[in-house]
Amino acid sequence: MGGTGAPRLTVKGAATRRRIVEGAAVEIRERGASATTLDDIRAHTATSKGQIFHYFPGGKEELLLAVAELEAERVLDDQQPHLGNLALLDTWEAWQDWRDAVVRRYERQGVNCPLGALMFELGRTTPASQAVTGQLLAQWQAALRAGVRRMQDGGRIDAELDADTVAAALVAAVEGGVTILLATGALTHLEAALDTTLSLLRPGASASGM
Template sequence: MSEASTAKGRATQARIVGGAAEVLREQGVAFTTLDDILDRTRTSKSQLFHYFPGGKDELLLAVARFEAERVLEDQQPHLDCLDSWESWYRWRDAVVERYELQHDQCPLGSLFLQVGRTEPGARAIVAELMRQWQERIAEGIRTLRARELIPASVDVDRNAAALLAGIQGGVSIMMSTGSSAHLKAALDSGIDQLRHAAAGAGRAEVN
């Protein structure tokens, strides 16, 4: 009975978070009230505070975690299959498409503005998202290296960090200007750098 109640509780909590995320995406954090979320999720106020005793701030953190997970999910299956140059460009297109669909809105960024990036919970969510994202890019670079598509001398972690930094910079500019040109350039430059390393190794072997 206890296990069933726990499973039911997790399902209810997930329903509230998912519904809240939909409302926040549609209306924006600044224009969304608890009543809007209650209406969308068909939840009573007492039930919401049962699962989120900290109220709106705690719920916003849960939604931020949900949105952070979506950042990685929206890049699948490409992010976990970076085993050829073609797959890298498919991933590149998926990243660009994701942010172009958002236009100048970033649900995750808006949520962190609301709860405050200096809050320990918010910082932990950002840190974990970036850690996972960089590690998956790094794993793709290791796969290229294992398949001898790039030389063993390529610094995996440095290139993964540079690619992620380029993406974040491109997204920031896109949020300000509405143009994805910088995001595309950052991704293309990062992938080109890896390909140039491979070409350079090939020329060295010939010589």
């Protein structure tokens, strides 16, 4: 993702910018988005104020948006190789492995969601925040849709089901379960939502809602 509209950088400049973003992400995970200052980020990344504003002319808000893009990338990275471009998610065992990877990710995260905190700080309804969220969901849904279609091609999922709708339901199952996890600290609803949605896709299951 690269929605901040940063100018084209040299290899060294891109590496410096990435280092600042990753350092800011560490500070935000530890302190929270609201409590993290540019001075905290400067100290963590050993950069000057001039460097910060060189790479992020819009100041803290632009930097927070870059961190949000990084955290969105990590949501998908943590689901690899299951959502890769190879012929993955083409067996029920592969889908179970993906399901387990998702649960492990949010079990590690617990009730502290860096991406959620950043979206709250930036304002969830701002165009920039919506672009980050929209791109994440679009990439996630596209990867799952490809897996559903592979299963349909192999006769493992009803070919009459709309693959995009199924993928959307799976993303919604995760996001709904994570919302409850953030409120309660319990993984129960995330696991139940994923298990139920996947079970409805198996031949002979009642999947009329899809």
